[in-house]
Amino acid sequence: MRLALREALLAFRRAPLLSVLSVTTIAVSLFAFGLFGLVAVNLRSALQRVEERVEVRAFLAEGTPADAAAAAIADILVFPEVATAEYVTPERALARARTELGEFEDVFEAGVLPGSIELRLREGQRAPATVAAVARRLRTFPFVDDVRYGAEWVEKLYRLRTIATVAGLALGAAFAAVAVIIIGTTIRMTVLARAREISLMRLVGATDGFIRLPFLLEGLAKGVLGGGLALGLLYIATRVISAQLIEVTFFDPPLAAGGVLAGALLGFVGSAVSVGRQLRRV
Amino acid sequence: MRLALREALLAFRRAPLLSVLSVTTIAVSLFAFGLFGLVAVNLRSALQRVEERVEVRAFLAEGTPADAAAAAIADILVFPEVATAEYVTPERALARARTELGEFEDVFEAGVLPGSIELRLREGQRAPATVAAVARRLRTFPFVDDVRYGAEWVEKLYRLRTIATVAGLALGAAFAAVAVIIIGTTIRMTVLARAREISLMRLVGATDGFIRLPFLLEGLAKGVLGGGLALGLLYIATRVISAQLIEVTFFDPPLAAGGVLAGALLGFVGSAVSVGRQLRRV
Amino acid sequence: MIRYTSVHKEYPRTGVALTGVSLAIGKGEFVFLTGPSGAGKSTFLKLLFFEERPTRGEVKIGPVSSATARTRDVVDLRRRLGIVFQDFRLLEDRTAEQNVAFALEVIGTPQGAIPARVARALAQVGLAGKGHALPRELSGGEQQRVAIARALVNDPFVLIADEPTGNLDDRATRGIFDLLRAINASGTAVIMATHNMELIRRNPYRTLELNRGQLVFDSADTPGDGEGT
C-alpha cells in the first residue's frame, strides 16, 4: 500500500505532462458541468421567487363594503390551494398604481380604481390548471366583478422552467460523458506510456491488484484535484459575475463537497474501467 | 514532402489516442471560445436593438395646438443628434396607454393624457451625456411641460454593454490561452512519445526541417479538424437554443471560416513553438 | 521439476518457433541452451515463465502446468523465478539500484530489507559504484549486468538467463559465469541460453541444442558427455 501510494505520486513526477493534462481536462469538464449546475441552481431559485408572485386578483364591484370583503376572505382562506388572501382597498390600489406607473401619475388624479382581493397560492398549487380552477370558484362570489390572473404568463413560466430543466440535464449529461471519455483516454495513455513497466511488473510476479492500485489512487487524486480546481474556478466565476453583472448564488457547502466527490468518483471509476480494459492488452 | 505528409497521416494512425485528444481539446477550447463569441455577437445585436429604442419624450402643456407641435418638430429635427421626431396627440397617448396597461383600462376613461413629442436619437448619439444635453435643450421650448428620458436606464444599458464586452474579451483570452497551453502540451507529448524515432532520424542524417515538417502538418490538420468540430458543435448549439429558448444568430460565413482558420493557426503555431523547443531536448 | 511434453509453439505471423520438444530438467540442475539465431531458444525460455503458452503440448514447472495454470498460479511462480531477458528490459527512468529494487518491491519485500540486498546483488555483478546511474548512462555490458543483478536479488529457485553474456568481454563473462555457478551450487537451477561455445566446451554441464524449433541434441541422452540428469 505504501509502495502503491509512492508509485501513484511518482506517476505525477514521472509523467507531469500527462498528469497536468488529466487534471486539467477533469477540471474543465467539471467546470463546464458546474456552470450549467450554477445556471440551474440560480434559475431555479429565480423561478421560485417569480413563482411566489403568481397571484390571483378578484376585482370587487364598486361599493362593496369592507366587512363583506373580510367575510369573503375568510371563505377563500378555506380553499386548499390558497396561501394568503388580502383585501386591497380602492385607496391603496390607487396609491400603488401611482408608484408603479409613475410616468402617468397625473392620470390617476381623476380616476377611481376598484377594490380587490389578492390571493397567493400555495407552493405546488401554481400549475395553470389549478390557478384557473381557483379563478372559476372566485367568480361565483356575488360581488366579484372580474378575476384576473395572467393565464398566459403562468403557462409561459412553467414552460420556461421545464425547458431549462431539460436543457440543463441534457447538456450536463453530455459534458459528463465528455469528461468520462477524456479521463478514460488519459488513463489509457498513462497505461500505454507505462506499458513496458507494467509488463515487467507482471514478469517479476506482481499481482493484478498491485499493478492496478497505483492507477486507481492516481485517478482518485487527479479527480479530487480536478474537482477542487473546477470548484475554485466556479467560485471565482460566481464572485466575478456577482460583482459585475447580477447577484448569483454559489453551491451550498454540501453541494460543493459533492462536486469534489463527483470528481474523485469520476477519476476513480474512469481509472478502474479504463485500467481493467487496458491492462488486458499490455 | 510526400513523405512528410505520409508521416503526418501515420501519426494519426500510430497514436490515435493522442490525436483524438489533441483534436478534442482544440475543439473544446474553440467551442468555449466560440460560445463567448456567440454571446458577444448576440448581445451586441440585442443591445443595438434595445438601444434603438432609447427615446426622449417632451410632454406638451395642455392645449398646445398641433401646428405649434409641428413647428417644434421641424426645429428639433435640425439637432444633429436627433434621428426622428414625432408628435403624439393626447388621443393616441390614451389609446396606447390602454393597450399597454390593459389591466387598468377602466381608469383611463376619466383621465386625459398630455400630448407629447417623441424623439429617437441617431446611432452613436445615445450616450447618457448626449441624451441629457438634448433633454436640456428641449426644456427651453416654451410649451414643453416636462422632458422624460429614463436617464438611469440609459446609463445602465451602457454599463451592461461595457461589462459584457470586457468580460467577453477577458474570458475569451483566458480560454484561448488554455487552448494554446493544451495544444502545446499535447504536441510536447507527441514529441516525447516519438523521442526514440526522432533521435534515430537525427542519427541517420535527417535534417531538422525534415523532422519538423510532419509535426507542423499534423498540428495544422488537427487545428483544422478541431476548428471544424467546434464550429459544428456551435452550430448545433445555436440551432438547439433557437428552437428551444430564444432566437440567436450564428456567426456569418466569413466569421465561421475565420474560426476554422484560427483553429488551423492555433494548431500550426502551437506545433511550431512546441516542436522547436522540444526537438532541442530529444 | 521442469517437464516439456510434446511442446509446439506457433506464432500468428512468423509461424512455428518450437515443435515436438519433450524433456525433463531436475531440481538444481545447470543447463546450457544453444542453437543458431532464431532456433527458438528465447521461445523455449518464455514458455518456462509463461510469457507465452504452448500452442500444443504441456510445460510443467514445479506444480504449475501450462494446461491448468490460472493467473494466480503464474504470479506465485514468477515470484520464485529469476529472469535475465535477452533485451534486458530495464526501466529507463529508474537508476540501476531502483531497477534491482523494483523486483523486490513488487513481491512485497519489507522496505527495510531492500537496500542491503540490492547493494549485494550489484556488487556481485561488479557494479558496486554504478548504482545511481540510469540505464542510458551505462555501457551495454553494464546494463546487461544490472539485468542479471535484478534476476538474482530475490534468491530464485530457478534462474532463467537468456544470453546473459552477449555484451560482455571474456573476463566479465567468466565473472558472471562463476557467479551463476555459485548460485547453482547453493541449490538454484540455472537454465542459460548462450551462443558462447567456448563456455559450453569448458564447462561440463548438460547442453540442449535447438535448431529450427526442434530439440536436435541433449547431452543427457549421450552417455559420457556432460553430467546428465
Add this chain to the structure above:
Amino acid sequence: MIRYTSVHKEYPRTGVALTGVSLAIGKGEFVFLTGPSGAGKSTFLKLLFFEERPTRGEVKIGPVSSATARTRDVVDLRRRLGIVFQDFRLLEDRTAEQNVAFALEVIGTPQGAIPARVARALAQVGLAGKGHALPRELSGGEQQRVAIARALVNDPFVLIADEPTGNLDDRATRGIFDLLRAINASGTAVIMATHNMELIRRNPYRTLELNRGQLVFDSADTPGDGEGT
C-alpha cells in the same frame, strides 16, 4: 581520414569515459575496437558520428571536425555513415522492412529505388523471409541483423558497428563478418567494436584496445602484428 587528437570525454554523472586518445584511421581501413565492459568503446564510436562531442581534444572525420562542425555538417556526415547501434534502436512500430527503408527515406532516396535496396540488404543479412515482422516478433539475433541491414543499405563510406554480433551464433557471426569484409573490400572503412576475441585472433586486421578510457593497445604501433596504417 579519421583522426582523434588528445580526445577526452567526461560524462556529468559517471565521470571520465575516454582520456588522452590520439590515433588516425585511414581510408578504407578495417579496425577492431576491443576492451572490457565499460572501457569506452561505445563512447569512442559515438564521438565518431557526433552523438557525443569530446570534452577536450578533437575528433575529425573526413572534412568534419568536432571543434567546428555545425548542425548542417553533422547531418551531411551522417548521411554517408552506416551505424549499427549496440542496442539496435529499431523502431518498434515498424516492420523489419520499414526499419531499413527508414534510413533511405530520411536522406531523400527516391521512393522507387527503395524497395529493391531494402530487399537486397535484408537478404545480405539472411532475413529475406522476415521483412514483414515487427521487431518484437523477431529473435534477438534477427533484430541485430535488421540493425546491420539498416546500416548497410545506404552504401556508407564508413561503417560503424558497435558489438554487431553479440546476439549471434558462430555461424551467423561468420556470415555477418564475411559481409563486413566484402563491404570493406569495396572501399568502405569498417570500425567494429567487439568482445569476440576469436574473431580478432583469426582476422589480421588492425586492433585497438581500450581500458578504462585509455587506448592501451594499437596493433598499428606494433610492427609485424596486424596490418597497420
